[in-house]
Amino acid sequence: MLFRDRTNVFFVVVFPIVLIMVFGLSFGSGFSPRLGVAGGSTPLAAELVTALETSGRMQVVRVGDAEEAREGVERGRLAAALIIPDGYDRALTRYVPVTLSFISRQEPDALQLGAAVRSVVNQVTMPARAAAYVREGSFDELVRRAGQVSVPGIAVRFTALGAATIPRNVSSFDIAATSQLLLFTFLTSLTGAAALIETRRLGLSRRMYAAPVSSRTILLGEAAGRVAVALTQALIIMVGSGLLFGVRWGDPLGAAALVLAFSLVGGGAAMLLGSALRTGQQAVSVGLLVGLGLAAIGGTMAPIDFFPETMRRLAHVTPHAWALDGFAELLRRDGTIADVLPQLGVLIAFAAILFALGAWRLRAALTR
Known part of the structure; x- marks a missing residue:
C-alpha cells in the first residue's frame, strides 16, 4: 500500500x-562558488587569474567579455564575476591606479566570494603597489625586490585553540x-x-x-x-x-x-x-x-x-x-x-x- x-x-x-x-x-567544504573572469590574456593579468584558480576558494570560469559575465551572474550561472580591464598590465607597470570590476548579487555566498577575491587581488598586486611607491629602477626589478622584502622585528605566529565541533573527516x-x-x-x-x-x-x-x-x-x-x-x-x-x-x-x-x-x-x-x-x-x-x-x-x-x-x-x-x-x-x-x-x-x-x-x-x- x-x-x-x-x-x-x-x-x-x-x-x-x-x-x-x-x-x-550547499554547506560542504568541497563546494566552490563559480567566479566568472573576463580578460586576463596579458602576462600580469594571467598571473592574477592563476592565483584565483589556485586559491582553493572558488571555481574560476573564463567568459568572453563583461556583458557575458554580467548575464551569467543575472541568470545564476555564476555566483559573481571579475572583469579585468585591457589596460591592467600597462597600468601596473606605469604606476597608474587601475580598477577591477566585481559583479555579484546581494547574497551571502556572493559577498563571501567577494572577500576572497579581494584577498587574492591584494596579495598578487602588493609587489606592484610597492614598486609604484618606490619608482626607482625597472618595474620587474622593483617587483622582484618587493617580493623578497621582510619587515625586521615582526613575527606572526598562529595557534589553534580548542577542538573542532565537527572533525575534518566528517x-x-x-x-x-x-x-x-x-x-x-x-x-x-x-x-x-x-x-x-x-x-x-x-x-x-x-x-x-x-x-x-x-x-x-x-x-x-x-x-x-x-x-x-x-x-x-x-x-x-x-x-x-x-x-x-x-x-x-x-x-x-x-x-x-x-x-x-x-x-x-x-x-x-x-x-x-x-x-x-x-x-x-x-x-x-x-x-x-x-x-x-x-x-x-x-x-x-x-x-x-x-x-x-x-x-x-x-x-x-x-x-x-x-x-x-x-x-x-x-x-x-x-x-x-x-x-x-x-x-x-x-x-x-x-x-x-x-x-x-x-x-x-x-x-x-x-x-x-
Whole structure:
C-alpha cells in the first residue's frame, strides 16, 4: 500500500536523496562558488587569474567579455564575476591606479566570494603597489625586490585553540544524511498511519478480530507493519546516500541499532496516530504537522549545535535529538555501540510508551 501510491515513490525514494545532495553541496567544504573572469590574456593579468584558480576558494570560469559575465551572474550561472580591464598590465607597470570590476548579487555566498577575491587581488598586486611607491629602477626589478622584502622585528605566529565541533573527516553529506534520515523516517511513518485507518474503515480489522486469531497477534502484526515502513524509508536513505555521496554512518552495529530503535519509535507513533484518528486525511495532516514540528525542535532542520542552551534542553524532549546525539557519537568521536547505549535506552523507552498507548487505543477502537 505504501508504494501503490505513485507519489510515495517520489517522497520516499527521490526527495530525501535530493535534499541530502542540496544540503551537502550547499554547506560542504568541497563546494566552490563559480567566479566568472573576463580578460586576463596579458602576462600580469594571467598571473592574477592563476592565483584565483589556485586559491582553493572558488571555481574560476573564463567568459568572453563583461556583458557575458554580467548575464551569467543575472541568470545564476555564476555566483559573481571579475572583469579585468585591457589596460591592467600597462597600468601596473606605469604606476597608474587601475580598477577591477566585481559583479555579484546581494547574497551571502556572493559577498563571501567577494572577500576572497579581494584577498587574492591584494596579495598578487602588493609587489606592484610597492614598486609604484618606490619608482626607482625597472618595474620587474622593483617587483622582484618587493617580493623578497621582510619587515625586521615582526613575527606572526598562529595557534589553534580548542577542538573542532565537527572533525575534518566528517563531510557535510554525512551530517545532511543523518538529519534527513531521522526527518523522513519519522515523517513517512506518521503519514503512513493512513493505511492503518484504511484497514479499520474497510472493516478488515474487525474481520481479523473475528477470526480465530488472538488480539495480541493482530496488534503485533499491525505494529510490525508500521515498523517495516519506517525501516524501509531508513534503509533507502542509508543505502542511497552511501552509494551516491559516500556517506559514512560510523560503527555498523551502532548505526544499525540506532536506526532500528528510531524505526521502533516511528512505528509506535504511527500506530498511536492510526488508532486515534478516524480518516486518512486527518492522519496525513496531523502527521505532517507533528512530524515537521518535532523534527524542527529536535534539530533535524537546523544543526542542534547552533541552538542556545535552553533550546538544546527542549530539543531532548523529542526522540530526534537523542538519535542525533547517538549518530554524532558514532561519526564525530568514532564511538561504538557501547558509547550510544544511553541514547538507545531513551529511544527504546520512547518506543515502548508509544506502542503501549497505540496498542491500548487500537484494541479499544476494534472492540467498541
